[in-house]
Amino acid sequence: MENSINTGGSGKRLSRSQTEPFAIRWLLISVAFVFLALFLFLPLCAIFAQAFEKGFGTYIEAIKDPDTLQSIKLTLIAACVSLPLNLLFGISASWAIAKFDFYGKSMLLALIDLPFAVSPVVAGMVFVLLFGINGMFGEWLQAHDLKVIFAVPGIILATMFVTFPFIARELIPLMQGQGSEEEEAALVLGAGGIKTFFKITLPNIKWGLLYGMILCNARAMGEFGAVSVVSGHIRGETNTLPLQVEILYNEYNFAAAFALASLLTLLALVTLCIKKALEWKASLNSHPL
Amino acid sequence: MLKRRSILPGFGISLGYSVLYLSLLVLLPLSMLFLKTATMEWPQFWAIVSSERALASYRLTFGTAFVASLINVFFGFLVAWALVRYRFPGRNMIDALIDLPFALPTAVAGIALTTLFTETGWVGQYLIKYGIKVAFTPLGIVIALIFIGLPFVVRTVQSVLEELDGEYEEAAASLGANRIQIFMKVIMPNLWPAVITGFALAFARTIGEYGSVVFISGNMPMKTEIAPLLIMARLEQFDYAGATAIAVVMLLISFALLFMINLLQWWSSRRLA
Numbered sequence: 001m002e003n004s005i006n007t008g009g010s011g012k013r014l015s016r017s018q019t020e021p022f023a024i025r026w027l028l029i030s031v032a033f034v035f036l037a038l039f040l041f042l043p044l045c046a047i048f049a050q051a052f053e054k055g056f057g058t059y060i061e062a063i064k065d066p067d068t069l070q071s072i073k074l075t076l077i078a079a080c081v082s083l084p085l086n087l088l089f090g091i092s093a094s095w096a097i098a099k100f101d102f103y104g105k106s107m108l109l110a111l112i113d114l115p116f117a118v119s120p121v122v123a124g125m126v127f128v129l130l131f132g133i134n135g136m137f138g139e140w141l142q143a144h145d146l147k148v149i150f151a152v153p154g155i156i157l158a159t160m161f162v163t164f165p166f167i168a169r170e171l172i173p174l175m176q177g178q179g180s181e182e183e184e185a186a187l188v189l190g191a192g193g194i195k196t197f198f199k200i201t202l203p204n205i206k207w208g209l210l211y212g213m214i215l216c217n218a219r220a221m222g223e224f225g226a227v228s229v230v231s232g233h234i235r236g237e238t239n240t241l242p243l244q245v246e247i248l249y250n251e252y253n254f255a256a257a258f259a260l261a262s263l264l265t266l267l268a269l270v271t272l273c274i275k276k277a278l279e280w281k282a283s284l285n286s287h288p289l
Numbered sequence: 290m291l292k293r294r295s296i297l298p299g300f301g302i303s304l305g306y307s308v309l310y311l312s313l314l315v316l317l318p319l320s321m322l323f324l325k326t327a328t329m330e331w332p333q334f335w336a337i338v339s340s341e342r343a344l345a346s347y348r349l350t351f352g353t354a355f356v357a358s359l360i361n362v363f364f365g366f367l368v369a370w371a372l373v374r375y376r377f378p379g380r381n382m383i384d385a386l387i388d389l390p391f392a393l394p395t396a397v398a399g400i401a402l403t404t405l406f407t408e409t410g411w412v413g414q415y416l417i418k419y420g421i422k423v424a425f426t427p428l429g430i431v432i433a434l435i436f437i438g439l440p441f442v443v444r445t446v447q448s449v450l451e452e453l454d455g456e457y458e459e460a461a462a463s464l465g466a467n468r469i470q471i472f473m474k475v476i477m478p479n480l481w482p483a484v485i486t487g488f489a490l491a492f493a494r495t496i497g498e499y500g501s502v503v504f505i506s507g508n509m510p511m512k513t514e515i516a517p518l519l520i521m522a523r524l525e526q527f528d529y530a531g532a533t534a535i536a537v538v539m540l541l542i543s544f545a546l547l548f549m550i551n552l553l554q555w556w557s558s559r560r561l562a
Contacts, residue, residue, distance in 0.1 A: 019375075020468060025375055028370065028375070029375055035364045035367070035368065036386070036387075039436050040387075040439075041386075043398065043401035043402055043405060044389070044401075046411065050404060085310075092307050092310075093303070093307040093311075096303040099295065099300075100297070100300045101292040101293045102292060111315070111316070113547065114315055115315060117544060118497065119497025119499065119517045119543070121497070121521055122497070122517075122520065122536045122540060129318075129322065129533065136321065161315065164314060187297065193297075193298035197299075215391070215392075218391075218392045222393070223394070224396040224499070224500035225395070228499075229521065242395075242500070243396075245397065245400065249400050249504070261397040261400060264394045267392075272389065275392075276384075
């Protein structure tokens with residue numbers, strides 16, 4: 001549900017009857033341009049303009065701040081844990097759903113989409129209800145001196161929750177479209193299950209897999225609402241990069257806030273570039289994502 | 290459980306692992322909302338979800354999400370149309386940039402839009418001359434939600450528009466229809482399901498939005514406090530019952546929307562087939 005893929009630029013020529021007069025065409029393009037300039041280009045420019053407003057030295061200073069470095073580290077940890085776990089889930093869910101026919105399949109498909117339908121704030125608060133002091137496991141955790149909420153495990157859990165569907169959503173339609181003849185042929189010829197997966201299935205889905213992973217990663221590193229609920233905003237301890245941006249911004253330290261924001265923006269732009277490259281690659285290999 | 294036997298291995302373990310992971314990470318935590326609600330008395334629950342402040346927040350959340358999604362339907366359609374039908378310089382770059390709101394962290398979008406639209410910002414300073422205040426008003430929330438919802442409409446309409454067969458348009462033209470007639474009678478009937486789906490997806494996404502709104506809205510109770518913010522405020526006061534009750538209301542509405550979207554997609558795939 002989160003993203004629909006387009007192959008972009010199929011480049012087919014349209015006949016005269018299928019297009020508008022020159023003037024109308026350019027009027028429509030101009031309106032689209034102005035709208036996108038206002039809502040996409042301008043915010044992008046504003047981020048970098050604000051980040052470098054006080055000079056390059058301030059920019060570097062803001063990033064070298066120990067609390068900021070700690071927040072970058074935490075962001076990386078959250079992404080590094082949630083990405084492989086959601087990858088494993090994505091592969092196993094898509095294998096079960098695409099290769100087999102079983103009862104309750106559409107139910108399972110709908111449930112995988114659930115985290116997309118949940119507000120990030122609610123996604124964070126369910127973990128507070130589970131592991132918070134008054135939560136279901138709160139007393140048990142306290143008795144064993146374990147901390148989940150307002151600590152790193154809570155942040156990782158919240159990140160895993162919001163990025164849960166990304167890879168599965170990408171792989172399921174892809175594998176369903178490919179069918180299972182190739183795997184069946186390999187098995188009939190005597191290959192084992194593991195070998196079949198690595199030699200047949202994985203090469204077929206690798207671009208889709210990468211595609212899902214970069215989207216998952218972008219969301220994991222950028223998640224704000226869910227993480228904000230469980231983090232407790234302890235400086236240098238439980239702040240991820242987006243939370244650090246919020247704190248600096250609320251302290252009117254705009255130059256530093258936008259410096260960090262520009263890092264996250266670069267991440268987003270790199271994500272978009274890889275995404276576009278993968279779509280292009282997939283269209284060449286005639287395995288549409 | 291299998292409907293049909295298959296020679297492929299790994300059904301048990303892949304399904305088992307998927308269901309286990311789904312249950313532990315998603316279903317168990319979400320069920321806590323309903324368990325917590327079940328411990329509340331009905332009058333208490335009702336008092337929370339129908340309090341003035343809560344009602345004001347629903348009105349604001351759904352009102353701004355509705356307006357933003359409508360604006361997105363109009364401009365998103367136009368953008369998708371231009372991207373699919375026309376060739377112009379920078380088309381590929383724009384096509385890639387449409388997904389920016391997916392990839393950009395919401396907090397970053399929030400501070401960037403706020404900076405643009407405050408009274409001294411690049412855009413806000415011109416609007417204020419006409420007496421239009423954007424930042425810290427419901428209008429600001431609409432702006433943030435337009436940003437967040439845009440790719441949903443563009444991508445949904447774009448993919449259907451690309452699949453559209455030009456032959457019908459040529460046939461209509463050769464039978465003497467003009468461009469407006471072709472648009473209204475040949476193109477639009479095929480696009481309606483996509484337009485409505487795009488609207489619903491954008492709406493569903495924006496009613497839960499928090500990160501981009503929290504900066505631009507000003508967060509004044511009764512005035513610019515959206516429902517996710519109210520939940521956040523309750524959580525910060527450790528009022529878990531209050532937060533849960535409002536969260537359940539929002540969640541049920543999201544589920545209803547999700548169900549509707551699935552229905553729409555089923556309907557449109559049947560129409561196209």
